[in-house]
Amino acid sequence: MPALSYLWIIPLLPLVGAAANGIFGARWPKNVVTGVALSSTTLAFLAALEVVREFMELAPYQIPWTKSYFTWISAGGFRADFALQVDQLTVIMLLVVTGVGWLIHIYSSGYMHDDPGYRRFFSYLNLFMFFMLVLILAANYLLMFVGWEGVGLCSYLLIGFFFTKQSATNAGNKAFWVNRIGDFGFILGVLLIFRTFGTLDFASVLPRAAAMAADPAGQIGTLTAIALLLFVGAAGKSAQLPLYVWLPDAMEGPTPVSALIHAATMVTAGVYMVVRSHAIFLNAPVAMQVVGVVGCLTALFAATIGLVQTDIKKVLAYSTVSQLGYMFLACGVGAFSAGIFHLMTHAFFKGLLFLAAGSVIHAVGGEQDMRKMGGLRKKIPVTFWTMFMATLAIAGAPGFSGYFSKDEILEAAQHASPVLWGLGVLTAGLTSFYMFRLLFLTFFGKERYDEHHVHVHESPKSMLAPLVVLAILSVCGGWMAAPQLWGGVNHFQHFLAPVLATASEPATAAAAETAPGGAEILQTLFGAPVIAGLLGFFLAWWMYCKSPETPKKWAASLSAPYKLLSGKYYVDELYAAVIVRPLVWISDKVLWHVVDEGAIDGAVNGIATVSRESGDRLRHVTSGNVRSYAAWIVAGALVFTSLLIWMVN
Amino acid sequence: MVPTSYYLVLSAILFGLGVVAFVSKRNIFIIFMSIELMLNAVNLAFVTFSRSLGQLQGQVFVFFVIVVAAAEAAVGLAIVILIHRNRGTLNVERVDSLKD
Numbered sequence: 001m002p003a004l005s006y007l008w009i010i011p012l013l014p015l016v017g018a019a020a021n022g023i024f025g026a027r028w029p030k031n032v033v034t035g036v037a038l039s040s041t042t043l044a045f046l047a048a049l050e051v052v053r054e055f056m057e058l059a060p061y062q063i064p065w066t067k068s069y070f071t072w073i074s075a076g077g078f079r080a081d082f083a084l085q086v087d088q089l090t091v092i093m094l095l096v097v098t099g100v101g102w103l104i105h106i107y108s109s110g111y112m113h114d115d116p117g118y119r120r121f122f123s124y125l126n127l128f129m130f131f132m133l134v135l136i137l138a139a140n141y142l143l144m145f146v147g148w149e150g151v152g153l154c155s156y157l158l159i160g161f162f163f164t165k166q167s168a169t170n171a172g173n174k175a176f177w178v179n180r181i182g183d184f185g186f187i188l189g190v191l192l193i194f195r196t197f198g199t200l201d202f203a204s205v206l207p208r209a210a211a212m213a214a215d216p217a218g219q220i221g222t223l224t225a226i227a228l229l230l231f232v233g234a235a236g237k238s239a240q241l242p243l244y245v246w247l248p249d250a251m252e253g254p255t256p257v258s259a260l261i262h263a264a265t266m267v268t269a270g271v272y273m274v275v276r277s278h279a280i281f282l283n284a285p286v287a288m289q290v291v292g293v294v295g296c297l298t299a300l301f302a303a304t305i306g307l308v309q310t311d312i313k314k315v316l317a318y319s320t321v322s323q324l325g326y327m328f329l330a331c332g333v334g335a336f337s338a339g340i341f342h343l344m345t346h347a348f349f350k351g352l353l354f355l356a357a358g359s360v361i362h363a364v365g366g367e368q369d370m371r372k373m374g375g376l377r378k379k380i381p382v383t384f385w386t387m388f389m390a391t392l393a394i395a396g397a398p399g400f401s402g403y404f405s406k407d408e409i410l411e412a413a414q415h416a417s418p419v420l421w422g423l424g425v426l427t428a429g430l431t432s433f434y435m436f437r438l439l440f441l442t443f444f445g446k447e448r449y450d451e452h453h454v455h456v457h458e459s460p461k462s463m464l465a466p467l468v469v470l471a472i473l474s475v476c477g478g479w480m481a482a483p484q485l486w487g488g489v490n491h492f493q494h495f496l497a498p499v500l501a502t503a504s505e506p507a508t509a510a511a512a513e514t515a516p517g518g519a520e521i522l523q524t525l526f527g528a529p530v531i532a533g534l535l536g537f538f539l540a541w542w543m544y545c546k547s548p549e550t551p552k553k554w555a556a557s558l559s560a561p562y563k564l565l566s567g568k569y570y571v572d573e574l575y576a577a578v579i580v581r582p583l584v585w586i587s588d589k590v591l592w593h594v595v596d597e598g599a600i601d602g603a604v605n606g607i608a609t610v611s612r613e614s615g616d617r618l619r620h621v622t623s624g625n626v627r628s629y630a631a632w633i634v635a636g637a638l639v640f641t642s643l644l645i646w647m648v649n
Numbered sequence: 650m651v652p653t654s655y656y657l658v659l660s661a662i663l664f665g666l667g668v669v670a671f672v673s674k675r676n677i678f679i680i681f682m683s684i685e686l687m688l689n690a691v692n693l694a695f696v697t698f699s700r701s702l703g704q705l706q707g708q709v710f711v712f713f714v715i716v717v718a719a720a721e722a723a724v725g726l727a728i729v730i731l732i733h734r735n736r737g738t739l740n741v742e743r744v745d746s747l748k749d
Contacts (some may be wrong), residue, residue, distance in 0.1 A: 626741040
């Protein structure tokens with residue numbers, strides 16, 4: 001098993017690329033920088049493929065395949081190895097991260113071509129790949145945390161990539177700070193895991209968590225506390241309520257970054273972590289409920305904001321938050337494989353949507369406002385058709401990848417709670433509406449851009465090729481689950497089953513009952529989510545194609561809800577008033593002027609003043625007069641002698 | 650036999666004379682000699698205790714003191730000569746350029 005023994009090569013390749021470009025890239029011509037960046041990710045992808053090929057030949061008892069390379073920390077009873085692990089879950093993440101990451105690297109070489117920060121961009125992007133691969137390959141929570149923090153750092157660096165723009169640096173800071181809150185929960189969860197189990201290795205923590213008695217429903221025991229703390233971390237990284245606020249702002253970064261980090265990979269790390277820890281969550285019913293409800297509410301909440309956004313990337317950002325909500329909804333109702341399935345298909349179609357949006361922005365010369373686009377369908381056909389495929393996929397059109405994953409989630413939700421299911425279906429309708437709204441505003445109707453100044457052109461081949469590949473994946477990516485429709489095996493779920501052996505999959509139980517007939521297949525195909533999606537499509541078509549005056553009329557007649565939505569529910573303002581401003585006030589008035597200036601500066605300056613003053617006084621002792629020195633010596637000797645005599649007596 | 654206390658009183662008187670001269674005199678040469686006087690007062694006390702306690706350490710220590718005093722005299726006298734040569738005076742109150 002050569003490749004499996006050298007797992008470390010996969011994360012190392014992008015790290016080498018990042019270091020080479022970061023240190024020496026300034027002296028290299030642009031095509032060498034491109035070569036280094038692309039070859040490191042290509043090789044990582046090929047290495048991942050080889051690892052997966054070898055993994056498939058392993059006997060079941062060899063899985064998870066764990067490889068410990070060296071002891072990283074050993075202190076008393078605590079021990080953490082630099083150990084990597086491969087199991088079915090890792091395989092899926094590995095293929096998504098290296099595959100989609102590789103495509104987006106290729107795209108970036110076209111998109112960022114004329115940017116002065118080209119070298120810096122690829123250095124960060126490669127570094128991100130390194131940390132993301134560490135995160136998914138890690139065999140214990142601590143190493144996972146390294147990757148977790150690392151991707152957060154790269155996210156910050158890339159959001160603030162255009163650092164001369166104040167809004168971009170602000171957005172980077174915001175992302176970093178909000179993530180700190182989540183990371184704090186995560187590290188507390190990790191500490192509690194260590195306290196409870198005495199180790200952080202997945203291989204020993206998870207089976208023991210599964211063997212433990214479940215916390216009683218409605219009570220918060222140790223496992224529930226761990227699960228909730230981990231979920232705080234997941235909510236920060238994966239932009240769930242109430243920590244989602246950083247993701248829409250993260251769109252200040254370059255578009256390939258939005259595609260790779262803020263849609264396809266990093267933001268799904270929270271979902272991955274929850275699924276990885278499913279043994280803990282399953283024994284914590286309260287935590288499961290929290291996950292499911294938070295996920296469902298986030299999905300609905302973000303989708304409603306997405307309805308009225310006018311910035312093409314903002315729509316996609318809220319859509320990402322919403323889709324991540326779906327994944328947590330799946331986890332919360334116990335359908336972990338459905339969550340990972342949606343993670344994968346989402347990586348394809350949302351990555352594609354962002355890349356296509358980047359191609360649109362590229363075509364209209366940097367404009368992001370959809371109100372200033374329109375009628376681009378004929379001018380940039382490849383972008384249009386690929387984006388159309390992705391829109392169908394995310395809207396859940398039957399047969400497309402998003403259909404299978406979303407349907408699986410909603411089916412599982414239906415078994416768990418009709419309310420969650422209803423909200424999920426409603427969200428599916430909203431998703432379809434805002435996505436077709438985006439499509440119609442951008443590609444149909446009148447040209448609303450300034451034709452004299454904007455020369456619309458299709459993007460270069462390096463950008464179109466990844467679009468086409470991702471479009472194919474967006475269409476076909478879900479077909480693994482297709483046989484389920486006619487009573488066959490859901491290959492995706494079947495593949496993940498060994499990892500999730502402890503999880504009871506409600507969807508499996510339901511599907512295994514009977515092989516459905518033709519009418520039932522039709523019923524499944526055109527179930528409630530699909531009907532909701534169709535309604536969303538027709539509404540969008542009617543509002544933005546048939547009679548384009550409707551949106552304005554509706555916005556005028558429903559001004560209060562419209563304002564609430566376009567103001568994003570004023571959550572940012574609320575946070576500013578409740579958290580940020582009081583914090584700034586306390587920092588300014590108390591911490592700065594009282595604690596820092598008063599206590600800390602006071603202590604430091606006080607010591608300095610005392611020594612200066614006493615020095616000033618004592619200075620006169622050294623008069624330079626030998627006889628006064630002689631007198632001091634005698635006086636000192638006298639004092640010392642009398643002290644000695646006094647002590648003896 | 651002369652009692653031990655006589656020697657000790659003599660030693661104390663010699664030491665006291667040395668101290669008074671050390672503090673009050675201005676001539677660097679006299680100050681120097683008063684230091685020697687104090688050293689010898691201490692030597693006397695050492696020898697006295699050595700005798701009365703019947704131990705040799707005190708006498709051995711006196712040899713060391715004499716050796717160090719000889720070395721100190723050599724260096725000290727050289728300094729005194731140099732001061733005299735450079736400044737034409739032996740008054741310590743005028744050797745105060747460190748003050749500036």
